[in-house]
Amino acid sequence: MAGRHQLIAVIGQGAMGRVLLGRSPDGRLVAVKMIHRHLAKNPEFRARFRLEVQASQRVTGAYTAAVMDADSEAEEPWLASVFVPGPALREAIDQHGPMSLGGLRLPTAGLGSALMEIHRAGMIHRDLKPTNVLLAEDGPRVIDFGIARALEADLQITSTGTLVGSPAFMSPEQASGHELTTASDVFSVGAMLVLAATGESPFLGASAPQTLYNVVHNHPDTSRVPAPLRPVVDACLDKNPAHRPDPRQLIDSVAAITARSAWPAGIRQQITRDRADAKRWVDSGGVLPEQPAPRRTARWIAAAAVLALLVAGSITAFLINRNNPSPDPLANRTLELTDEQLRLADTCALLGNDVVGKLGQPVKPELADSSLCGTKFIEPGGRQTQLTVGVGTSVAGKQLAEQVAGRSVLDTTVAARSCGRAVAVRDQPTLGVEVKTIEAEGDSCKLAADALKAVVTRLVTNPPSVHPSKQSVVRIVPCESVAQDVISPQVGAGTPPTPVDAHTCTWSGSPFVITVHTAEGKRVDSDPKYTRLLVNGGKLGDFPSARRIDPNGTCATYYLVRPTIEDRGEQIAVTAQPTGAGAAETACAATEAVLTGVAARMGSS
Missing domain, CATH: 3.40.1000 (Protein Transport Mog1p; Chain A)
Structure with a gap:
């Protein structure tokens, strides 16, 4: 048993743990990911896994494999998600070839919907690839969201200065080691849509370095992508993150397509076989019949390997060791923001995992006003606070000795159990960037100061902006x-x-x-x-x-x-x-x- 879930059979194994087919008390099938005990003994890994479990439980959209239950404190930590019968996108294309326009409607709109939920939960997937997308009967399911971050905390597997991801489906900014935004996931979706439409990865080279070079510098050939989808796919693959569509635009792009949404016949048959194979496991109590059909057995093992990616996907991802430590992105840099940048700053993006994730876990950032975004924030030790970020807001307070990006840090604290830290970028009036912790536990000012530095770093290197209409x-x-x-x-x-x-x-x-x-x-x-x-x-x-x-x-x-x-x-x-x-x-x-x-x-x- 894993909690209240009956475990039927081990259907996959990886460096992080095992994947087991399970059955919940109400009879639903679940995929239970159990982390290896030696990894669970690493306090940093367990703390990160605990945060990722909390984050994964917030992603409940129709196009993700919803998390049903978890126990991050068990001797073998585990997480149970809905079992999804169906092949991975990679397997489906390899076996059945490129999809028609009707088939492409499903991953285009479905992946857009999945990204909306993942990003709304304050996360960036960072490892979207064809093996992390399962093709269910009614559309795609994105898996393995957030687990990659748990992997990065394991010092036995990775080290400071490593680049995690799958080269052929990385965004240029990820391949270059820069800070990521939600637009990075959109680029990955564009690369997967090219694969689904043509059968070939748009950037795959003869070696990993060549692939990364292609991602950063080469413009892919999308001429074989069906014409109705080609404009949005080209936009997804724009090298400039600011020029890519948002997930809602991905969904809207299929509205004018008249071809009926449906998986090809081969994929539909494969989904039916996977469902039947899972039923056989359950009916047999995890023991195979004495004379299973060889083709079916091999087929099920292949499907189980896909499920193993729910746990091991991040391990099998490409790791590039960088011998030289990353330079301080704020060294010799001064925070400069124009008036337009202050007005159009995407404040909620500054509370994403890519910005403040090393300090803890933001829980669904919510916009209070164009200049202000707030989120419940869980620190690695489990302490909770409310964290808010303001850009272009009025700032005033006592000047402290420290500086961030050439700007003096201001103490803007106004209440007990709270702390404010800010830097000014404009005079008359004094406008700037402010981070506040509210109703905090423990040393709230350290968190505010660390968060301010993380936010300013993002604003210096790649300020996130909203893209409203001209009449906004x-x-x-x-x-x-x-x-x-x-x-x-x-x-x-x-x-x-x-x-x-x-x-x-x-x-x-x-x-x-x-x-x-x-x-x-x-x-x-x-x-x-x-x-x-x-x-x-x-x-x-x-x-x-x-x-x-x-x-x-x-x-x-x-x-x-x-x-x-x-x-x-x-x-x-x-x-x-x-x-x-x-x-x-x-x-x-x-x-x-x-x-x-x-x-x-x-x-x-």
Whole structure:
């Protein structure tokens, strides 16, 4: 038994452990990965595995092999995931040849959906390859997410300065040893789609070094990829991560394809055989019949080898020892960010595993505002805190002795059991990058300082950016968002704008102090603290907007320009704070006038 799961048979083994076919109490089949005891004795390995189990349990999308149960504290740590009957993509292409356009629809949309879930959980797969994608009856299943990081912590297997991954399906930035973003996984998907469409890896060379050279420098031949998919595949394989599509665009790319989504007949038959073979194992209690069909037995062993990759995939990945230690990426570098970079910074990407993963495990980073992202954070020892990162926010605090990337570190701590560390990149107002730990256990300032350095390193080497549409409110320069003839009646002629942060500007005049905030954030139209309305009687559109009036007469009106994802949306928020007698009665009318002006200028830009 592994916990409450009955173990039927060993169906695969690797350097990290064994894979066993199991059955859960409700009768479902599971693949149970059991880590070797000698690895489990390594405290660093076990701590990393514990974090990866927690991370893997958050990935629950339809196109991943969902984790059902785990015990990271057992003598032999184990993890049970849904058993997936079906070949790996590599095996399917080798045996049945390239897929038609209808077959390619399934991995294109399915892998896009899987990446959305993996990235939403704050992870980067980093080892997407054809042996880590199983072809289930209703679509692909990505496996082995997060386990590669557990492997890296095992000092008996790897060492500092090693490059982990599969050369033919690495991104150029991974092959070069640079920091990774979620775009790295998108590149790997593009390489797999070329394989699925043509039967050949687009970068495979005569040797591993040649393959890596091809990944970094050569542009692949995609002429044999079906024309409807070729544009998105070419975009996935762009050398510049910023030019690659996001997972949602992968999904959208198949919408116009008319070919019916279906695996080729050979793959469908293989899935049926795998399901039957698993049933034979269970019915026999793990003992093979005396005279099994030779072809079926060999076929099942091959399928079991695929399952072994759930544990051993990272071991069999290519390892390149680098004799020279990596130089400090911040050496002789100064953090410089333009105003546009401050506005378009992808703050949640700065809480990904590729940035802060060495310090612990972020648990599903969530955007609070375009400038601010937060996550529950679990340190290797199990301590928990709330970690937030702000870019382009106002920073102020005591200057400390240490520096990061040529900038003095500021202590911005404001509460007990919390700590803030920041660096300024802009004066008047003082804007910068800030990391905060909230309700932390233990030495929260060390974590804040280490996280700040990790975040700044990423911003210096490869700043992550969002890519909103040209008409997005995120792109708006807030102090230039409204015409003078619109703002003057509300604050007085000649009142200058004062920037507050990357997305906020204030005009302090009479009869109002007007504040304009343009960003993506949590929608307020469903919050009971706000009253829903249509701005200017619906002249700006019928998206639900909302208003809040404070006891002092301050009116804040939020106009939803467009919904984005989950409970977020791009919003223009205008606040009017009365500064003169009787002004409170017209404060809300002032917000609507300014909102209309901002929307008009945005529409004409």
